[in-house]
Amino acid sequence: MIPLLSFGLADTVRCLLGPRIVLRNSNVRVTRPRTGDGTVWHTSPPSRLVSAPTVIACLIYLDAADEQTGPLLMVPGSHHRPDRPPAADDPFDDQVTIQVQPGEVVLMDAALWHRGGTNHSERARRLLTLQLSSIFMPEFNFEPSLPSADYQRLLEQARSSEDEPLLELLGHGGLNPISARYWPHRRRTDDSLPRGRHC
Numbered sequence: 613m614i615p616l617l618s619f620g621l622a623d624t625v626r627c628l629l630g631p632r633i634v635l636r637n638s639n640v641r642v643t644r645p646r647t648g649d650g651t652v653w654h655t656s657p658p659s660r661l662v663s664a665p666t667v668i669a670c671l672i673y674l675d676a677a678d679e680q681t682g683p684l685l686m687v688p689g690s691h692h693r694p695d696r697p698p699a700a701d702d703p704f705d706d707q708v709t710i711q712v713q714p715g716e717v718v719l720m721d722a723a724l725w726h727r728g729g730t731n732h733s734e735r736a737r738r739l740l741t742l743q744l745s746s747i748f749m750p751e752f753n754f755e756p757s758l759p760s761a762d763y764q765r766l767l768e769q770a771r772s773s774e775d776e777p778l779l780e781l782l783g784h785g786g787l788n789p790i791s792a793r794y795w796p797h798r799r800r801t802d803d804s805l806p807r808g809r810h811c
Contacts, residue, residue, distance in 0.1 A: 622781055624719065625668045625744040635781045636667060636743040643682060643728060643737040650682050650730035653697035655690075656722035656743065665691065665721035672740040677712040681737040682729030684710040684718065690725035697725040744781075 625633055643649050656667045677683050687707050690697070709729075712718060720726070722743055731737050759767075763782075770778040770785075779785025 621670050621717070621719075621742065622744065622777065625670070628668055628719075629666065629744070629746050632747050633744050633781065634747050634783050636745040638740070638742050641728070641737075641739050641741060643731040645681075645731060645734050645736050648730050648732055650701055651728040652699045652701050653687075653725050653727045654699070655697055655725050665723060667722035667743055667745040669718075669720050669722040670740075670742040670744065671712075671718040671720075672742070673712045673714055673716050673718075674738040674740070675714055675736055677710075677728065677737055677739070679711070679729075680731075680733035681735055682731045684712055685727050685729055686710065686720070687725040691721045691723035693725075701727060701730070 622633065641651075643651075656669070671684070675681065685707050687697075687704050689706075704725075710718070722745075728737070766778075767782055767784065769775075770782060776785050
């Protein structure tokens with residue numbers, strides 16, 4: 613959550629998606645050295661809305677993504693395609709290669725076909741991935757996970773300070789993604805968490 617709070621990523625995404633957004637998913641990806649591992653082509657679910665994008669992926673690189681550790685590969689314009697990419701690592705004629713330095717952030721329409729290249733180096737490739745979406749997007753299709761102690765502390769801090777923008781990102785403020793109505797302006801007594809809204 614530190615990148616969201618300290619570096620204005622949420623505000624940047626609000627400029628792209630509109631004022632009502634939620635943290636859809638977050639994870640850490642580690643590609644270990646000397647493994648030849650990479651990721652297959654992937655994308656977020658297609659948008660239900662006419663306008664695009666509805667999900668922004670924020671890739672925060674902790675290590676270099678270069679020719680040795682595996683660059684970021686994308687297919688320009690693929691976010692307009694109605695189909696999904698094949699779950700493979702075969703190259704496309706129109707793919708582009710992007711090398712990223714530690715500390716750099718890539719923001720992209722999550723519907724863009726992309727993947728991480730293979731790591732043949734002596735170094736690991738680590739990155740944080742945050743998906744921020746319009747509240748009108750469906751739930752993500754990953755396995756649900758229990759909230760961490762850090763998430764619970766952050767939620768309590770946001771509740772006690774009545775930090776509406778942060779409560780909205782955590783799925784406990786702003787608009788309710790199920791009813792599209794505003795949450796009541798009172799402290800919620802239940803600790804139930806909307807699926808997919810925690811890190």
